[in-house]
Amino acid sequence: xxxxxxxxxxxxxxxxxxxxxxxxxxxxxxxxxxxxxxxxxxxxxxxxxxxxxxxxxxxxxxxxxxxxxxxxxxxxxxxxxxxxxxxxxxxxxxxxxxxxxxxxxxxxxxxxxxxxxxxxxxxxxxxxxxxxxxxxxxxxxxxxxxxxxxxxxxxxxxxxxxxxxxxxxxxxxxxxxxxxxxxxxxxxxxxxxxxxxxxxxxxxxxxxxxxxxxxxxxxxxxxxxxxxxxxxxxxxxxxxxxxxxxxxxxxx
Ligand SMILES: [Zn+2]
Numbered sequence: 001x002x003x004x005x006x007x008x009x010x011x012x013x014x015x016x017x018x019x020x021x022x023x024x025x026x027x028x029x030x031x032x033x034x035x036x037x038x039x040x041x042x043x044x045x046x047x048x049x050x051x052x053x054x055x056x057x058x059x060x061x062x063x064x065x066x067x068x069x070x071x072x073x074x075x076x077x078x079x080x081x082x083x084x085x086x087x088x089x090x091x092x093x094x095x096x097x098x099x100x101x102x103x104x105x106x107x108x109x110x111x112x113x114x115x116x117x118x119x120x121x122x123x124x125x126x127x128x129x130x131x132x133x134x135x136x137x138x139x140x141x142x143x144x145x146x147x148x149x150x151x152x153x154x155x156x157x158x159x160x161x162x163x164x165x166x167x168x169x170x171x172x173x174x175x176x177x178x179x180x181x182x183x184x185x186x187x188x189x190x191x192x193x194x195x196x197x198x199x200x201x202x203x204x205x206x207x208x209x210x211x212x213x214x215x216x217x218x219x220x221x222x223x224x225x226x227x228x229x230x231x232x233x234x235x236x237x238x239x240x241x242x243x244x245x246x247x248x249x250x251x252x
Contacts (some may be wrong), residue, residue: 013079015066015086023055023087030097036158046156049188051092058088059106069115072235074247078123078130093190095158096121117236121159124228128163130252135227138242139216141166144177147202153181155193160226170211175200180225195221 018026031037040046066086071079085101094104094114102118124131135141144167146154157180167177177198182188196204197212208219218224223233234240240247 012071012076013081014083016083017058017062017066018055018085018087020055020057020088023089026085026087026101027053027055027097030101033098034158034162036097036156036161039161040156043152043156045152045182045185045188049155049182049190051190053092053103054090056088056090056106058086062086062088065111066115069112071116071119072240072244072248074244075116075119075123075235078127078252079119082122082126084119084122094118096125097158098125098162100125113236117232120232120235121228124159124231125162127252130247130250131228131231133250134243134246135166135231138246139227139230140169141227142169143167144175146177146179146198147204149202150179150181150196150198150204153185155180155182155188155190157225157229159232160228163226163228166227168212170209170215172211174209174211176209176212178224178226179204180221193221195219195224 027037037050040050082100087101087103088106089103091105091107094102094108094117096102096118100122102115102122104114104118108114132143143164146165165177165179167175169175179196179198180193181196183192183194194206195208196206197209198204208224212224213219216224216230218230223229231240231243235244235247
């Protein structure tokens with residue numbers, strides 16, 4: 001109709017790749033911000049299961065792989081002006097640490113999806129109020145708490161560690177707070193986990209509530225443990241539906 005389409009200018013954040021000595025130093029910086037390593041050391045189950053990070057040099061091609069990643073416009077906006085540190089380690093699960101570090105295993109298939117997933121976790125740290133509002137508006141979830149009896153069984157996740165647990169208010173009015181626990185706290189393994197749903201009375205069950213499945217169609221423990229993971233997963237794998245719409249139309 002005669003309009004001239006002007007493409008919005010997207011300013012990317014800066015991505016600084018750390019060498020192995022800088023990465024080792026960055027671990028100390030990260031812990032000074034979030035105390036995650038300290039918390040793992042203080043919890044018997046997490047001390048036994050936590051991955052041992054061995055910082056290493058960036059693999060060949062890391063720079064070009066990072067520069068080729070296309071960010072959704074809302075994510076580029078959330079991250080603009082931030083210098084994001086990228087640190088590599090020999091093996092383990094990709095994750096982020098406060099305030100602005102992405103930790104990636106040196107060999108990582110499906111780089112684009114994983115990298116965007118981790119950048120979403122950085123945004124969640126930078127703009128917690130924006131994400132809390134988005135979860136309320138799109139998923140009817142709000143900050144909650146977990147019973148003290150679960151302490152010592154929870155698998156601590158660096159990506160959600162500094163956030164509260166979130167409670168989902170189901171269409172029936174029932175309130176469920178997901179929690180991720182070690183399947184066997186006496187012999188904890190990072191990938192041997194169970195998802196629990198804590199009810200409003202403080203009791204819990206491992207059966208996924210029918211309403212949850214009907215609404216979210218997901219029961220993978222590592223996705224459902226926290227809306228930060230649900231969001232990072234859904235927004236990096238596909239367009240993200242109503243959550244992406246909310247983030248695109250509500251300024252941070
Ligand atoms: Zn994640």
